[in-house]
Amino acid sequence: MNLPPTGRPVADLLAEVSRLKEHDLPVRGGQVTAYVYDTGRAEVNDAATRAYLEMLEVNCLDPTAFPSVVEMERQVVGAVADLLGGGHGIFTSGGTESIMLAVKAARDLGRRPSGAAEARAAGEAPRSRPNLVLPVTAHPAFHKAAHYLGVEVRPVPVDLATYKVRARDVEEAIDEDTILVVVSAPSYPQGVIDPVEEVAAVAAAAGVPCHVDACVGGWLLPWLREAGAAVPPFDLSVPGVTSLSCDLHKFGYAPKGASVLLFADPAARRKAYFASAAWPGYTIINATVQSSRSAGPLGGAWATLQALGSAGYAELGRATLEATRRLRAGLAGIPGLRVLGEPESSLVAFAGDDVDVFVLADEARARGWFLQPQLSYAGIPANLHITVTGVTLAGVEAMLKVIAESAGAARERGPVVLPDGLVELVAGLDLEAIDDATFAELSASVGVDLRPGAGQPEMAMVNTVLDALPAPAREAVLVRFLSVIYGR
Structure with missing residues (x-):
């Protein structure tokens, strides 16, 4: 039973958290060069933690x-x-x-009569299905939003x-059914900035809103520019840009759960809101997808911004730019x-000409460093991704030493050799017809232990198999991985 019969002492609970x-x-x-963002400044983390806890039980559901x-x-x-x-x-x-709300607002702003009779009455052709136009490098959050909101994705190479x-x-x-055009500043996979001015002009000429996904770069690029980097215009000051997303839990260094949609x-912001009076209970008006939500992340973000200030972010920008150059x-x-x-x-991505980057990643992990694997897609080769943050400068030489050692070790090991027929077997599996236990056994047969407590597995074999599969098959396999990991 997961629930203890009686309450446990706090010290016991905290000891178990450490074990977990x-x-x-x-x-x-x-x-760890992905997922986490570190200033290297303990006092900033402490301020954010204290403010987060102070606001933890405050509910954002009712601002009044x-x-x-x-x-x-x-x-x-x-x-x-x-x-x-x-x-x-x-x-x-x-x-x-933020992206989900941007797509919702664009969809609702772009609505027009969908039925033949209504369309004729309005003098318009019937709408088929609203669509998003976005680069293949745009974040999958747009695909997720489109899936949830009934919007078609039009990927552009x-x-x-x-x-x-x-x-x-x-x-x-x-x-005529395009409701939103998307560009990235920067795109996550290779850290480059799409031509925002040119694309926004094209969108404006077509009468279509343009969203800039600056979730990664929004709070970073202005400080890099101040530090001397050549950063092209990308924000709401660009004509034709109608919305922008910026995560503060990335280069704002706030605790997780903090982003801003501009x-x-x-009037467009109001389209992102949701209100309902179709029940006899309390008033429902939400600015976000969630209703009840803790104000802890808001408190943590507020405290981080206040603790660092402009001078603190400018210094982090200089350190980040220098670390990236090195x-x-x-x-x-x-x-x-x-x-x-x-x-x-x-954001820096690198590929290997005579080095299997998936093996390199495992070698680096064995040396205590996490480099994020990225699969090949749309003509872009498999690669490893590094997010440089404010703390990276102090360890960049150590990182390069590990990468060089890991590349040498990967070259000696050679590329992953897949068992004959494995890719065809996986591609041909009816994953809905096998249970999680069978899938776990299949994973174990290629060296991936998904049992709870097994730790961090080597992933070169898995990534190589995934890399050989088409995107829909990759997605199906990943869903099963998640299902097995979490169990019931």
């Missing part, structure tokens, strides 16, 4: 009951708007929720030399490795 975290990747120090929520959100959203060209914003739980979308390709993909027009130069000196594109932020 035994195999977790470390969240401080810079050896908790006016502290309104004031904190006004200050946090205001800081983001001041940095990114103005606008009217919403504080959300993360980039995915990127230039395989620059990894940026071309405005003319976006223009060709837009039709709209150029307050990393790129160092990678260029490691035989067999090459940086993809010309990163314009602090």
Whole structure:
């Protein structure tokens, strides 16, 4: 039974939390180059933690009951708007929720009669299905939003030399049912900034809103620019840009659960809201997808911004820019490795010419460093991704040493050799016809132990299999992995 018959002592609980975290990747120090963002400043973390706990039990559901929520959100959203060209914003739980609300607002703004009779009455052709036009490098959160909201995704290829979308390709993909055009600043996979000005102009000419996904770069790029980086215009000051998402739990260094969605027009922001009076209970008006939600993340974000201030973020920007430059130069000196594109932020991806990058990642993990594998897609080769943060500068030489050692070890081991017929077997499996236990056995047969407490498995074999599969098959396998890991 998971629930104890009687309450347990606090010390016992905290000891078990420590035990449960035994195999977790470390969240401080810079050896994990994805998922976590570290200033390296303990006092900032402490301020955020204290404010988070102070606001933990405050419910954002009703701002009239908790006016502290309104004031904190006004200050946090205001800081983001001041940095990114103005606008009217919403504080959300993360980039995915910000993107979901941006798509909802665009869908609702773009609604027109959908039935033949209504369309004829309005003098319009019947709407088929609203669609999003976005680069293949756009974050999957847009696909998720489209899936939930009944919107079609129109992916556009990127230039395989620059990894940026071309405005003319976006223009060709837009039709009368397009409700939103998306660009990234930067795109996560290779850290490059799409041509925001050109694409926004194309969208505006077609009468379509343009969203800038600056979840990663929104709070970073202005400080990199101040530090001397060449950062093109990308925010709400660009004509034709109608909305923008910016995560504060990334380069704002706030605790997880902090993002801001900005709209150029307050009428568009209102389309992101949800209200319902169709029941006899309390008033329902939500600015976000969630209803009840803790104000802890808002408090943590507010405290982080206040603790660092402009000077603190400027210094982090300088350190991040220098670390990124050193990393790129160092990678260029490691035989067999090459940086993809010309990163314009602090996201760097590198591929291997005679080195299996999935094996390299396992070798680096064995040395205490996590490098994020990225599968090949749309002509972009398999690669490893590094997110450079404020703490990276202190350890960049150590990181490069580990990468060089791991590349050498991977070269000696050679690429993953898949058992004959394995990819065909996986591709041909009817995953709905087998239970989780059978799938776990199949995983164990290729060296992946999914049992609870098994720790961090080597993933080169799994990533190689996934890399050989088409995207729909990859997705089906990943769903089963998640199902097995969580069990009942």
